[in-house]
Amino acid sequence: MSTVTLIGAGQMASALTFPLFENGHEVRLVGSPLDDDIMARLREDNYHVNLLRTLHDGIHYYNCSQVKEAIDGADLIVCGISSFGVDWFADEILPILNEDVPLISVTKGMLDYEDGTMQTYPEYWQTKLPEGSKLRIYAIGGPCTARDLADHDPSFVGYCGPDFETLEWIRDIFQTDYYIISLTLDVVGLECAVALKNGYALGTALAVGIKEKLGDDGINHNNMKAALFQESVKEMLDLLYLVGGGAENIMFAAGDLDVTVSAGRSRTVGLLLGKGYTIEETLEQLKGQTLEAVVIATRTARAVKALAKRGRVSEDDFPLLMHVNELLNEGKTLDIPWKKFQKKM
């Protein structure tokens, strides 16, 4: 039995308590500064007001102010904050972590820089560690909605990090018969694959919105969705090569694309844009929800544009991403550039 401390009590971190607790570990769940309402109710009856599921009785709850107590004696730390808390985590949590205790992050996303460099959060946090710290950072990616995981639906994800020895130890802590974990040392590949999928889930879900808007016209419109899915996989593979990730990570990108187009907020943004709403109207309808897909799609498009300026890629090779960016950031109306999808390969 190990002691596992999860920092951030959002849906995914909280869903991860299911396999952890069922594997017999001591599970400590720490609310971030944004999680006060969640924690209050959890302490009452273990019900998670966003996940809409009741956690196992026996999980130890901590408020943010108790984080030092929560990490004391832990064998593994899990970062479960949203991508909007990445700097908070760097500033407030990284400095107090024991460098001998591995950290694994389930936060999906990435940063972009003016020269077009895309950076994963594990890489970013590595630069933020106290001087000389030997803290090893691992990460979780792949298609896994929190609610399905909490419901024990079979889920298949990827864990990545700097060495297989610790990864196998972490897998033993998490894996159950319904939560299956592949391991890879390709942190950039896995993390970028699952970050990139955000913009493309939004792009593919445009077809869902277009179909909904057309209503019952007697047409299945499966070809349209598959066309966007196919173009997404093509552009994601090109981006994977661009960041130096291995082609095999396209499995995570495609799997995560499938699940994200089926459910979730990225789907909803794409769906509303596909129905013809402007981005302002879309955001208005989704007020109060964290929309990581919008941020990450914007970052990816910005990186491609920066790389294109440097002559490393051509914007023409990413017509779907560019159109998503036009919808999100340039006030353009929906007009999928189908003809631009044609290529010579």
Place this chain on the structure above:
Amino acid sequence: MSTVTLIGAGQMASALTFPLFENGHEVRLVGSPLDDDIMARLREDNYHVNLLRTLHDGIHYYNCSQVKEAIDGADLIVCGISSFGVDWFADEILPILNEDVPLISVTKGMLDYEDGTMQTYPEYWQTKLPEGSKLRIYAIGGPCTARDLADHDPSFVGYCGPDFETLEWIRDIFQTDYYIISLTLDVVGLECAVALKNGYALGTALAVGIKEKLGDDGINHNNMKAALFQESVKEMLDLLYLVGGGAENIMFAAGDLDVTVSAGRSRTVGLLLGKGYTIEETLEQLKGQTLEAVVIATRTARAVKALAKRGRVSEDDFPLLMHVNELLNEGKTLDIPWKKFQKKM
């Protein structure tokens, strides 16, 4: 304006008459020996009894006995037979074709040999050409259901063959604003990608059947489907490498997987097996339908087993395909080997 002769009047060949006719070409549609009922009704009022759509008025219909007349003066021949007619096409049609007129095939599938070699139909037909024939064979792959194409839903496919010059000429003949075509010289890659997807569409659709059987249990089961989708993409990429196809063709495999899991007979086979029916019960329910997915999944699994015997691969690297094969050919009951999906990459 060109003259295009389609041989085989099944759903896909007939759907292709829409872009061809709308682009102003003379379109000749030749029924195979199995298409007599289809042709009789088409001659009456252009209604296609399997496609369930009315073709454009002005298409020229030919019965099989008139095939020589139909190909006389054609600029392009399209092979639109099902995979069960591959040998008929080799024996009856190839010998009478003009070697200077390109042939493009929309027949999806592949053959396997005792040593585990997988062979695309264009490669197979190349071996069947009359001695010295210079006939060039091109092929069509990618996610495109016939009915959606007939309904002018945006569709995005791949055309492959030995040279870009003719491919671009063929694209000009077919492409419309709703039918978008990428080109590749990687015939093995594209054709295997879209053939392989059959077994995996069946494998991924197991989740659809399991969900249907569980009924309204309050669980979305999106993770389960994405897990199978992800494992499918992984195994398809490995198989692509194995046959010498380029990784970029995974876009076609994944796109085609998406559309096939959404609709079609491969989905139905997987769905019924997922609901717990035996393969015998499943085939009984689908009596009278051509089930190419079953044949192609069987061939793919047989090839992997043969290659495993020769030490070139391990069956353990294809757990989903192996389980699909157990369901189809070894009388096993449904028991998805989730744990076997875990890998070190």
